[in-house]
Amino acid sequence: MTLNKPPAAQERVPSRRRSALLAGCAASVVMLTVAGCSGGSATGTTVKDGFAQAAQKDGALTVWVDATRLDAAKLYQKLHPDVKMDIVTYDGDANGSNYLQTKVQLFNRTGKGWPDVVFSSQNNEATWAVDAGFAAPLNKGLISSMTLAEFAKGANDVCTVNGTVYCLRNDLSQAVLWYNAPLLKKFGYTVPTTWEEYQQLGEKVAKEHPGYLVGDAGDSFTPEIYLWASKCGANHITGPKSVSVNTTSENCTKMAKLMDVLIKDKAMSVSGVFSTDFGKNEADKVLLMPGPAWYGSALFQGTFKTPAKQIAAAPIPQWKGDPSPTTGNVGGGTWLLSQHSAHIKAATDFLKWVTTDKAYQGSKAPGFPAYAPAADTWLNAQSTAGYFSGDLSALKDASSQVWPGWGSGQFSQEAIWAATVKPGLTQGKSIVSMLPAWQDAITKYAESDGYKVSK
Known part of the structure; x- marks a missing residue:
């Protein structure tokens, strides 16, 4: 077992967060690359990209976001008019509400209802979402190692279980x-x-x-x-x-x-x-x-x-x-892709765009992007906006210094x-x-x- 740790309102105005989650084999995360356990696979699926994928089909991509990330989903829809989307707003698990976990438990029992992609204001969702068989592995073929390497140092440690990345960090709160x-x-x-x-x-x-x-x-x-x-x-x-x-x-x-x-x-x-x-x-x-x-x-x-x-x-x-x-570190947020998604390609495209694309993370995101190239663009945008006195280079330096x-x-x-x-x-x-x-x-x-x- 190898360990790492995390850097964590929603630009939170204090999301702040993390209440009791699912017990059991769920992997706890710190900057932590932990040993965890997976939640099993459904029947009639194809193993690909490190997990058993549901049969793929046409239909709307279901994305769950909090109110702050609603603009991101709408911008993606505007820039990708050919993609059918069903955008659902929820509390983002703010203040550790456990809404997402509770709903996933219900969906697991009924065998339907899972969103394709979901945003959470919490940094500890991997402690239950992996064991529950909800979060899909991302570094087994869905997201390239080149893309993952460009996230800030330690940013995705909270998403990493036994060397497998199960979510992507949205923003940092150093x-x-x-x-x-x-x-x-x-x-x-x-x-x-x-x-x-x-x-x-x-x-x-x-x-x-x-x-x-x-x-x-x-x-x-x-x-x-x-x-x-x-x-x-x-x-x-x-x-x-x-x-x-x-x-x-x-x-x-x-x-x-x-x-x-x-x-x-x-x-x-x-x-x-x-x-x-x-x-x-x-x-x-x-x-x-x-x-x-x-x-x-x-x-x-x-x-x-x-x-x-x-x-x-x-x-x-x-x-x-x-x-x-x-x-x-005070907050941040993560994006998860569901193992149950019947729209893996569209879900992956959205996930990568919303965490790395400068159209949102570099220009529109309210918080410091976890993806380093977008963070540079974001800092330039903040500087030219004229609100702050001096530059914000201290934010960039601190992004890799979270204990x-x-x-x-x-x-x-x-x-x-x-x-x-x-x-x-x-x-x-x-x-x-x-x-x-x-x-x-x-x-x-x-x-x-x-x-x-x-x-």
Whole structure:
């Protein structure tokens, strides 16, 4: 068994995601190329491209998308008028709804109803979709090795089971340091490059410009920004059904202490960036904000309505003396092709187009494309659009720096943090004091999904 890991709202405005999925032999994924099991094949089929394919026939290509990806499906239909399509919108499994898994279980029982291609805002669908016999292998003939090689480093690790790729990553959500460039200059500050400098600047801001913020700790995906970037071993998937959980290591505690200091100084909010309170009282007070790639357009431009030429991106800080730059990841999404599809050629053409074609990923996609050539086009489009201050090269650099020690298991880290740590923050408890309770909660959630937990 070989292992790898994942980099994970929908430009999510916090999709954030991953609730309990199908137990059993389902392969857990981290940057993980795991050993998994397949779900069997139907009778009367032809084995080709690594799986038993249903009899192929004419008819409409059924594509399931969330509201954000609806434009992608419509654009494909416009550019390919000869392709018959049945476009269905659903929640995209946002917030770990498990809608797709539940429907696939139903379709497996009735023997009909599977979509040909489906988008999910989750990065852990391979943990159940392979075992359920739903996700088709893609690197056995459907998608060329040349195409797969051009995805960002590690992008499709969350889709890889025992060396076989079962989905394609739509977008990346690597974390960078967003900042208000003219405001930073006005205050006479420089962009911090280390976490030590970041904390010092936050403390300075609290004294010299009270009310202004250098971050936020109020969202359920907070650990994926700060603790993941700090190489905190809270969520290291080590096998198909095994996970290592250690929330009290030095890498965890030093980041928790940093956050506690800034929260106490009120330089870091605990409201949550998508809360009404934050939008009303704090959105215009953001000086710095570590966060995922989609923060640029979805949060600052879309939600906060921050004027153009203010928001810029820099590399996320690193601990002083750490030789290997790392960051966290908040979201992303994946596309799966059904083994039951009776329109394999059309489904494959759509899948490849929607993940790699510059007409969508390079020009129209709201998030940073996982496919590297499209990402270059996307970055150029963002730069010429005139909203951001400076270039967004930090996003490209961060796309290959997501730390591989944080996994995409069946249990939802966001749900665990929201239930265990966030309530304590609102009550004034320190994050450091809650690290043991966080570990206990992760252990219980993982064990309930059949994981063997080591510490």
